[in-house]
Amino acid sequence: METTRIMIVDDSSVMRKIVERSLRQAGFDVSQVFEANNGVEALELLNREQLDLILTDVNMPTMDGLEFVRRLRSEKKAEGVPIVMITTEASEARVREAISYGAQGYIRKPFTPEQVKEHVGPLLRK
Amino acid sequence: MPGTLNVRRMMSNAVPHAEMRRHLQSVVQEVFSIMVGESVELTDEETSLGIPNITALVGLTGKFDGAVSVRCEMETARLITARMLGLGRNLPSMLNNAVHDGSTTDAVGEICNMIAGAFKTRVCSESERCLLSIPSVIIGTDYQFRVLAATDRVELNFMLEGLPLWISSERRP
Numbered sequence: 001m002e003t004t005r006i007m008i009v010d011d012s013s014v015m016r017k018i019v020e021r022s023l024r025q026a027g028f029d030v031s032q033v034f035e036a037n038n039g040v041e042a043l044e045l046l047n048r049e050q051l052d053l054i055l056t057d058v059n060m061p062t063m064d065g066l067e068f069v070r071r072l073r074s075e076k077k078a079e080g081v082p083i084v085m086i087t088t089e090a091s092e093a094r095v096r097e098a099i100s101y102g103a104q105g106y107i108r109k110p111f112t113p114e115q116v117k118e119h120v121g122p123l124l125r126k
Numbered sequence: 127m128p129g130t131l132n133v134r135r136m137m138s139n140a141v142p143h144a145e146m147r148r149h150l151q152s153v154v155q156e157v158f159s160i161m162v163g164e165s166v167e168l169t170d171e172e173t174s175l176g177i178p179n180i181t182a183l184v185g186l187t188g189k190f191d192g193a194v195s196v197r198c199e200m201e202t203a204r205l206i207t208a209r210m211l212g213l214g215r216n217l218p219s220m221l222n223n224a225v226h227d228g229s230t231t232d233a234v235g236e237i238c239n240m241i242a243g244a245f246k247t248r249v250c251s252e253s254e255r256c257l258l259s260i261p262s263v264i265i266g267t268d269y270q271f272r273v274l275a276a277t278d279r280v281e282l283n284f285m286l287e288g289l290p291l292w293i294s295s296e297r298r299p
Binding site: 015018051089 | 159160207210211212228229232234239240242252
């Protein structure tokens with residue numbers, strides 16, 4: 001599997017570590033991980049780094065995940081970068097909303113490494 | 127008792143109390159099994175086993191209007207944190223002081239968030255609007271908190287590797 005540069009956006013540092021560990025347990029060769037506390041930090045990071053994948057929480061202070069994904073639409077550096085939402089808010093309506101904003105995948109917390117693999121694998125292969 | 131909820135108990139006419147209790151038990155066991163890698167056992171033992179000094183709270187609003195809380199002792203919080211981070215049974219010295227770096231409060235807040243989120247999907251249907259707040263965490267023992275006008279309340283006592291854990295949900299009518 002190719003090496004991957006990912007960004008994890010979550011206001012919980014513990015969750016960011018869990019997501020990273022789940023990706024590695026799922027077999028992804030994560031070469032570099034960038035962490036952001038919220039959408040604002042994530043947009044700043046995006047301007048500095050080249051990414052292969054973005055995983056973001058929804059409920060965050062300052063700028064939530066949906067607003068972050070919506071703003072990514074106008075960011076040239078985000079073109080072609082898959083976005084996966086990881087959140088407790090996994091109603092059908094929320095999933096549809098996230099996808100309409102530009103997310104390609106949606107993982108509900110709590111999650112297993114297998115579920116991460118199932119949702120992230122096809123996006124990284126594209 | 128310090129660190130306890132203080133609410134009046136009445137029955138709500140939405141999801142029956144017994145169903146609410148069953149859903150809460152089920153989601154707690156699911157979240158701990160997946161995210162902590164440990165099973166928690168429901169117990170009838172009273173809270174005399176310990177005094178909680180960390181409380182995480184997530185509010186729900188909409189069809190289900192209330193809150194979900196997770197209370198435990200700091201030792202339990204450190205165990206949860208270590209397991210969530212895949213650190214095994216032996217906690218690194220860093221985690222002995224984890225309140226200061228935020229890991230412990232973060233971990234218990236996230237557990238509460240996941241329990242509240244999963245609980246919400248059980249007690250609200252797809253068409254019913256229900257939103258979660260960002261988790262709040264309180265540290266200490268000499269306090270009480272109230273969900274104003276809360277009525278129906280479920281409180282479950284669990285054991286995690288011999289350590290007590292108190293989890294509750296409550297709602298307004």
